[in-house]
């Protein structure tokens with residue numbers, strides 16, 4: 001599967017955030033979107049996920065050369081980001097059961113196995129609303145790691161994680177390459193994207 005950006009551009013009001021973005025992203029590869037705060041990393045991720053429309057140019061998803069309609073992009077992707085909202089009224093058990101029905105986990109992982117994987121067994125019955133920010137981030141990343149879809153978007157993946165959490169992230173993000181998924185990391189911290197062979201520099205799209 002591949003995602004193709006041709007002369008893609010985005011502006012908010014009269015301010016162009018990104019222009020002339022030409023990229024070809026293919027499954028089995030890791031891409032790091034890098035740049036300073038406010039350079040447009042999250043914006044580019046949202047454009048590629050179909051959450052925001054481009055103001056010029058074109059973004060397409062292709063599988064075996066066939067075009068995938070923008071309304072169907074969401075079926076192929078998962079994302080973790082600090083701004084992603086969780087269903088705070090659910091307990092962790094309820095959330096994971098709901099999530100696995102919505103988009104199945106790899107290898108038919110059970111709810112209990114998923115919670116073990118996320119290292120959140122102690123909080124299985126706790127409301128998500130009462131999770132710490134690091135626990136919420138672990139949960140979002142666990143969903144991103146275990147959901148059986150070809151495209152994985154990780155924006156600022158280690159925000160709020162402690163040392164153990166960062167190590168857990170680094171071990172598991174590598175496995176996404178083994179499963180042939182496409183991984184995009186939006187980051188300004190090199191330890192989050194050492195595995196990415198392609199660096200996409202936001203500064204290149206400011207011309």
Ligand SMILES: Nc1ncnc2c1ncn2[C@@H]1O[C@H](COP(=O)(O)OP(=O)(O)OP(=O)(O)O)[C@@H](O)[C@H]1O
Pocket residue numbers: 012013017035036037038039040041042043044186188
């Ligand atoms: N909905 C919006 N309306 C207006 N401006 C926006 C909107 N969303 C983002 N921007 C602007 O777009 C620019 C890029 O923001 P973006 O969040 O993509 O940057 P980033 O590289 O992800 O930053 P950070 O590293 O701080 O997370 C910023 O100037 C921001 O203020």
